[in-house]
């Protein structure tokens with residue numbers, strides 16, 4: 031029963047997380063697009079510096095942007111913040127319900143580091159909180175004045191965190207925590223900086239003061255950072271479906287490679303919006319992704335002459351897989367065979383050989399959380415048997 035509640039809770043939170051995430055990032059993409067497409071109005075009136083017409087869903091729309099702020103505040107002013115907060119709340123809840131409640135399965139990989147549940151959780155939470163503190167201090171320091179230097183240092187920090195997490199947590203948990211760290215920085219930017227600074231501007235206006243320019247600039251900078259972090263974070267959020275990324279021995283490097291490609295693509299859109307067409311950014315990003323595909327391509331484990339048959343690998347499957355993948359699983363968490371995959375007969379194993387190779391040999395994402403402590407030798411043996419054609423006898 032407990033498992034059922036946990037699963038439904040995860041389903042509900044994941045659903046909510048995606049919905050609010052779309053609302054948040056969708057709105058932010060829209061405003062980036064808007065800023066890039068506003069054109070100077072024909073007549074300069076009332077401090078308006080950008081004008082745009084659009085048609086959508088059968089309606090005509092006209093949007094105007096003020097260079098600084100309108101003379102007086104409108105009665106109703108829309109803020110965009112709850113989308114961000116709800117994305118964070120649902121995401122963190124999902125992280126806790128899935129990764130922390132089932133830390134043995136999702137957080138800990140004894141082959142990486144034999145941690146206790148609390149050690150693993152402390153490392154995960156430490157990365158999220160520490161990431162924000164580092165980012166915020168660096169942004170407030172003199173370095174924050176130089177966007178390029180700031181970008182380089184923050185990227186170096188993210189590489190270090192990814193590497194550190196990949197050496198302590200399971201690949202999957204390492205990835206999701208880099209994502210949670212970056213996503214939390216984005217939301218904290220909204221909560222601690224962008225919204226308060228916007229409030230300052232509005233308060234100044236209500237009090238009849240000249241709006242604080244510095245507050246507006248700071249909010250703009252942080253928005254721009256969020257903009258660049260978006261694509262990498264979205265990749266990390268779907269990476270769970272691709273064990274050849276988080277399960278690879280250089281998983282942290284792959285993560286950073288894809289993040290750079292994501293940021294480059296974002297950069298291209300930003301530059302294009304400003305009327306610059308840097309087409310070289312596309313081939314660069316594509317080349318980067320292609321080399322990643324090459325790096326992650328499975329390599330053959332050279333068979334050392336011996337012809338293996340099912341008898342050689344049967345004990346491995348028995349010991350490391352059938353606890354979960356069987357018509358009657360003995361595992362305490364999985365009461366039905368995960369994904370309907372069962373290894374009760376040699377034929378079932380042979381039929382799944384390619385998938386087994388990917389999950390148990392190339393990416394080591396099976397046995398899940400390496401619960402049964404499968405060794406590298408066992409993985410190699412399994413790989414050789416499959417490479418030799420998964421012969422049954």
Ligand code: HEC
Pocket residue numbers: 347350351352353354355361364368369371382385386389390396397398401402404
């Ligand atoms: C502790 C339970 C557990 C053990 C032990 C385990 N698995 Fe899994 N396996 C799962 C779960 C849960 C999933 C579904 C989630 C996922 O794909 O990561 C899964 C999915 C898979 C898939 C993907 C199926 C698909 O259709 O995509 C393969 C292949 C697989 N396991 C192979 C193995 C092999 C080979 C072993 C033994 C070396 C093994 N598993 C041991 C829990 C387990």
